[in-house]
Amino acid sequence: MAKRALVTGITGQDGAYLAQLLLSEGYEVHGVIRRSSHRGVEDHRLRWLGVAEMVLPHDGDIADISSLLRIVREVQPDEIYNLAAQSFVASSWRQPLLTTNVTAVGVTNMLEAMRLGAPNARFYQASSAEMYGLIQQPLQNEKTPFYPRSPYAVAKLYGHWMTVNYRESFGLHASSGILFNHESPLRSVEFVTRKVTDGVARIKLGLAGDLRLGNIDAKRDWGHAKDYVRAMWLMLQQETPDDYVIASGVTTTVRDMCRIAFEHVGLDMEKYVVIDPAFYRPAEVEVLLGDSSKARKTLGWEPRIPLDALIKEMVDADLERVVRHSSESAVSRLKSVTANWQDRGVAAEPEQSRQCA
Ligand code: NDP
Numbered sequence: 001m002a003k004r005a006l007v008t009g010i011t012g013q014d015g016a017y018l019a020q021l022l023l024s025e026g027y028e029v030h031g032v033i034r035r036s037s038h039r040g041v042e043d044h045r046l047r048w049l050g051v052a053e054m055v056l057p058h059d060g061d062i063a064d065i066s067s068l069l070r071i072v073r074e075v076q077p078d079e080i081y082n083l084a085a086q087s088f089v090a091s092s093w094r095q096p097l098l099t100t101n102v103t104a105v106g107v108t109n110m111l112e113a114m115r116l117g118a119p120n121a122r123f124y125q126a127s128s129a130e131m132y133g134l135i136q137q138p139l140q141n142e143k144t145p146f147y148p149r150s151p152y153a154v155a156k157l158y159g160h161w162m163t164v165n166y167r168e169s170f171g172l173h174a175s176s177g178i179l180f181n182h183e184s185p186l187r188s189v190e191f192v193t194r195k196v197t198d199g200v201a202r203i204k205l206g207l208a209g210d211l212r213l214g215n216i217d218a219k220r221d222w223g224h225a226k227d228y229v230r231a232m233w234l235m236l237q238q239e240t241p242d243d244y245v246i247a248s249g250v251t252t253t254v255r256d257m258c259r260i261a262f263e264h265v266g267l268d269m270e271k272y273v274v275i276d277p278a279f280y281r282p283a284e285v286e287v288l289l290g291d292s293s294k295a296r297k298t299l300g301w302e303p304r305i306p307l308d309a310l311i312k313e314m315v316d317a318d319l320e321r322v323v324r325h326s327s328e329s330a331v332s333r334l335k336s337v338t339a340n341w342q343d344r345g346v347a348a349e350p351e352q353s354r355q356c357a
């Protein structure tokens with residue numbers, strides 16, 4: 001019989017790649033999807049990867065334990081991947097309580113639902129390198145002390161320790177992956193890599209004149225989401241639950257990451273990047289650099305896609321997306337102009353239509 005996986009946050013970047021991986025491994029994949037008034041767009045990442053039709057959706061919210069308990073009892077999963085979160089650091093200062101309810105308390109909701117409804121399942125918690133914050137060691141591993149620097153990081157730290165605590169208190173198979181930044185063409189556009197690749201595409205196509213960024217001296221250890229979801233899955237294939245750092249082991253400034261993106265389309269970043277204090281944070285994580293030797297040794301995991309290949313893939317995807325989107329909006333602008341003319345009894349001539357578009 002196929003193994004059953006339940007994924008919260010399945011509509012996000014990692015959820016989509018993880019669903020794709022689990023399906024390719026023969027799993028029956030169930031996802032918790034929160035209701036949106038924008039029906040039909042919530043699964044856009046799953047559609048981009050061509051797996052939306054294969055995922056079994058369940059209406060629920062990580063902040064609502066009753067929905068989680070109902071879903072866990074119905075699905076009886078073998079594995080639970082808890083990826084749901086308010087995941088954007090900058091928003092966590094603007095919405096600290098929501099971040100706490102979702103990113104922190106949501107973890108206990110999911111752990112409780114599993115403990116009560118499917119105690120033999122295996123549990124993965126999406127912990128974050130942001131927990132290291134003001135770093136206490138130049139190279140961070142599983143033993144490095146934490147020093148969170150944002151409401152997001154504080155919330156993640158709570159979720160991390162609850163996962164450890166439920167493992168130790170109730171003997172649950174609960175593992176925590178301390179993942180360093182990982183990106184892809186499916187990253188939300190507010191994160192710096194995607195903001196840069198989307199901005200570069202717009203500048204290249206003549207749709208934008210500059211790219212406004214904050215602290216471009218910050219350094220991150222970046223990898224590809226496709227590589228990192230494989231590590232999540234590997235953790236749950238181990239007999240013994242544990243915590244693992246997942247990282248590339250290379251740290252790069254935002255400035256250098258940006259340079260890769262601009263150079264890929266033959267542009268000089270110095271001409272376009274504008275430093276805007278609006279994008280500085282109340283407290284910054286200046287540098288992150290992970291040591292994933294435990295995962296490499298125990299899980300046999302290693303990253304396959306280096307940063308420059310990742311950024312080039314993202315720029316190419318954004319160029320394609322921006323072209324497609326602008327021609328779609330040109331067509332819809334054209335349609336509305338034509339409709340206006342028709343309302344006024346004016347025939348739309350091909351020449352005029354082209355100009356308006
Ligand atoms: P995304 O922001 O792309 O995805 C977050 C997911 O959580 C979305 O599916 C979102 O649903 C869902 N979600 C948000 N709030 C709720 C809620 N109240 N109830 C149910 N679902 C909810 O994040 P990523 O895929 O990048 O990250 C996955 C996880 O890994 C997150 O927990 C993140 O914090 C963590 N992480 C990510 C890292 C990274 O570099 N990407 C690094 C370390 C940790 P919706 O689509 O409806 O908004």
Ligand code: GDP
Binds near residue numbers: 192218284
């Ligand atoms: P984070 O590591 O989870 O906060 O991921 P982000 O991609 O949001 O930010 C990575 C780093 O880029 C942080 O140090 C930010 O301060 C820095 N950064 C610089 N300019 C920007 C910007 O315009 N947007 C974002 N999101 N980050 C920026």
